Amino acid sequence: MPKMSIEPVRHVLSGPTMGTRWSATIYAPAAFDARPVTEALAAEVGRVDDQMSTWKSESDLMRLNAAAPGRWVDIP
Structure with missing residues (x-):
């Protein structure tokens, strides 16, 4: 029975956002x-x-930009 390789290989993940794309490179089995x-x-x-x-x-x-001067706006 052959051994499963646990050597890391390159995985490129990506997706659309804000009119462009994001990407991430992960080395994993x-x-x-x-x-x-x-x-x-x-x-x-x-x-x-x-x-x-x-x-x-x-x-x-x-929402913050649209708030009236001096008005508190809850933001994360």
């Missing part, structure tokens, strides 16, 4: 399941986009 990591990274990038986008009027940054 060949059997590495990239799907949950890709989903987690995409969720975090999406969270930052939801907070910092200047294109989404409901983003935290745009």
Whole structure:
């Protein structure tokens, strides 16, 4: 029975965001399941986009920018 290789191999993960793409390179065993990591990274990038986008009027940054001077705005 052949041994399973645990030597790390290069896995490139990527996804769309903010009109461009994000990418991450991970070295892990060949059997590495990239799907949950890709989903987690995409969720975090999406969270930052939801907070910092200047294109989404409901983003935290745009709400802060739209607030009247002296008005407190809850932000993460």
